[in-house]
Amino acid sequence: MYSIVAEKPGDISVLQKKSIDFSEPKSNEVLIKNRAIGVNFIDIYFRAGLYPWPVDTDLVLGSEGAGEVEAVGPDVKNFKIGDRVAYAQPNNAYSTHRIISEDLVVSIPDGISYDQAAASILKGLTVKYLLCDSFNLQSDHEVLFHAAAGGVGLIAGQWIKEIGAKSIGTAGNFEKCMLAKQRGFDEVINYSEKNFLEEVLEITNNKGLDVVYDSVGKDTMFNSFKCLKKHGMLVSFGQSSGPYKDIQMTDLAFGSFYLTRPTLFHFYANRNWLENSSQKLFKMIVKDKIKLDKMTKYDLDNVADAHTDMENRKTSGSIILKI
Numbered sequence: 001m002y003s004i005v006a007e008k009p010g011d012i013s014v015l016q017k018k019s020i021d022f023s024e025p026k027s028n029e030v031l032i033k034n035r036a037i038g039v040n041f042i043d044i045y046f047r048a049g050l051y052p053w054p055v056d057t058d059l060v061l062g063s064e065g066a067g068e069v070e071a072v073g074p075d076v077k078n079f080k081i082g083d084r085v086a087y088a089q090p091n092n093a094y095s096t097h098r099i100i101s102e103d104l105v106v107s108i109p110d111g112i113s114y115d116q117a118a119a120s121i122l123k124g125l126t127v128k129y130l131l132c133d134s135f136n137l138q139s140d141h142e143v144l145f146h147a148a149a150g151g152v153g154l155i156a157g158q159w160i161k162e163i164g165a166k167s168i169g170t171a172g173n174f175e176k177c178m179l180a181k182q183r184g185f186d187e188v189i190n191y192s193e194k195n196f197l198e199e200v201l202e203i204t205n206n207k208g209l210d211v212v213y214d215s216v217g218k219d220t221m222f223n224s225f226k227c228l229k230k231h232g233m234l235v236s237f238g239q240s241s242g243p244y245k246d247i248q249m250t251d252l253a254f255g256s257f258y259l260t261r262p263t264l265f266h267f268y269a270n271r272n273w274l275e276n277s278s279q280k281l282f283k284m285i286v287k288d289k290i291k292l293d294k295m296t297k298y299d300l301d302n303v304a305d306a307h308t309d310m311e312n313r314k315t316s317g318s319i320i321l322k323i
């Protein structure tokens, strides 16, 4: 039994392997033997210290995983030893095992592998709330989605296609643009080479968009606002290029815009939402409406390499760690 921990925020050198003894699960907790662990940009925000260090001891990073229930606490009602389960919850996932409340895990249905569950439970549920809850995307909407070839982005392209809305994605190189197009985006702009605002205005005949999903932050937010039509919605849900700090309330007045900055875990905490949304996500994967075939795999011990590649924009699709 071991975990990858960081003693303090920093670069990848803070990531260390440490033996950990997992005690018996208490009350409504389950002990999960992880079979696959998802890597997400939020892991980098915690490791680098962008998000507040949530403990006063070593932090086990990682927020997404799938595995088998190995032991249950005395009050657990819905899971038993041997059940296949998945979870998305900040930290404590980069580990051979995890203890977690049963309220925060979902069953993995037949037809979904551990790898698929670990590649999609956090990212797919994020796409679900982005498209259905933060903004109610309909087939007559036009949308811009940044980092369209990333872990969240590739799932989003396929889900938007299923809804039938017209989508424009952005991605940082030619190969990523091709991949995003294969995974549902109608148009993809290489925003490393082209000004995405000018491209969006050309594609939409200067009309602008109903909604922009921006997880890049510092480098894109200013122009993301300018892509909106009047009364459009900007959904800011990340900051892979760094936080955007220049927003003024009066900026919204240029188009009577709406702005929201949601976080998956506020939706996830609602058990009804979690059950319904994860069932919807897993059904789409089983029906092949969401393909997860662009996964990149690393050994848990080599998670630092996954962080380096992600920070250097070398990855596309979901990343998982194998134990």
Ligand SMILES: NC(=O)c1ccc[n+]([C@@H]2O[C@H](COP(=O)([O-])OP(=O)(O)OC[C@H]3O[C@@H](n4cnc5c(N)ncnc54)[C@H](OP(=O)(O)O)[C@@H]3O)[C@@H](O)[C@H]2O)c1
Pocket (backbone or CB within 6 Å): 039, 040, 041, 042, 122, 123, 126, 147, 148, 149, 150, 151, 152, 153, 170, 171, 172, 173, 176, 215, 216, 219, 237, 238, 239, 240, 241, 242, 262, 263, 264, 265, 310, 311, 312, 313, 314, 315, 316, 317
């Ligand atoms: N709020 C929430 O509930 C929530 C939940 C999940 C994820 N997120 C956010 O969604 C975003 C995507 O997450 P993910 O885990 O799927 O990551 P990802 O999209 O696989 O990786 C991030 C991508 O951001 C793009 N990027 C642009 N500028 C960058 C820069 N300066 N440094 C690094 N990357 C840059 C890169 O794509 P290109 O090379 O194509 O530009 C990179 O591949 C992240 O911002 C994450 O924090 C938010």
